[in-house]
Amino acid sequence: MKMKKDRIDGAIGPLLNWYRENARTLPWREEPTPYRVWISEIMLQQTRVQAVLPYFDRFMKELPDIRALAEVEEDRLLRLWEGLGYYSRAKNLKKAAMLLVETYGGSMPDEWDALLALPGIGRYTAGAVLSIAFQKPFPAVDGNVLRIITRLTASKEDIGKESFRREVEELLKNEYTDANARELTQALMELGALVCVPNHPPKCEECPWEKLCLAHQNGEETAFPVKKKAKERHKEKRTILLIRDGERVVLKKRPPKGLLAGLYEFPGEEGELDRQQALSRVEGMGFKPLRIEEAPKAKHIFSHVEWEMTGYLIRIEETEAAPEQILLVDRTEAQNYSIPSAFRKYVEFLRLRGET
């Protein structure tokens, strides 16, 4: 711990100098209000800066403050989020905004415990909001920060372990002051994003830690960070039914809890159905199928499960009443429903066929 502390102590000054010269101009940095920092940090989880930029811009135009977020219809919110994935993040934003309106009159508290109590806010996001928006001495430690610190100190500890993450938080907290908090959090993030990058060789010749970094001195930069293998993702076969009645397409709302909760989907079920089984499911829903054809197979990877999908396009007789939980949506309106990116290939298939 002492060795790591000494190395980190010596690394902060060069890092801050480097950041002042190399920081990117980003919309949430130009105006680091608590709301903007919070939304940007949630969007940036699992998503790259370049991909987030247009979403952030649109989100801020439509929902410029906590009150607007608290009041937005869930469907509208999910439309704004569509494409970013991990929809529970958006739902938690709304829940947290509602609590902020109820409890803090629509502003964000500047206390660690109060932030951690909000849905969707963990230690990393609380640290980011406190340091960047409120200039308070709290570090924000995520996978990027763990990568650069384990390289700097050549630490072989498992970054998946909560105890190690806490140790890094502790070490960094010593370096924070009321004066450097905003810059330090952003500088650590920026080094991980621009120089000491994941998945590619780090750009050590551009790094302010080139002379300090133990991993670089030993020529084993990519040996860090060490992470024990996660459990293998579970594979699940599914059948997707693209049901068409004249100009309309059948959609269904997913249950309010669980994977992709509350979003719209094409009807389907677990398992790989053959044509006959698919037709009998459609009949079971109260429709009269006219013809069936195969749609392309598709795959979608979630964090813990992988869907291998078989699709059928099924034409049905025009119908007046849709069964409960089922929506018959005019093809021109289908785009107003938040259909998760897991079904993108089928949305695209219907579009190319002039079916939505």
Ligand code: SF4
């Ligand atoms: S010297 Fe290389 S490995 Fe070390 S922190 Fe910098 S970019 Fe990363």
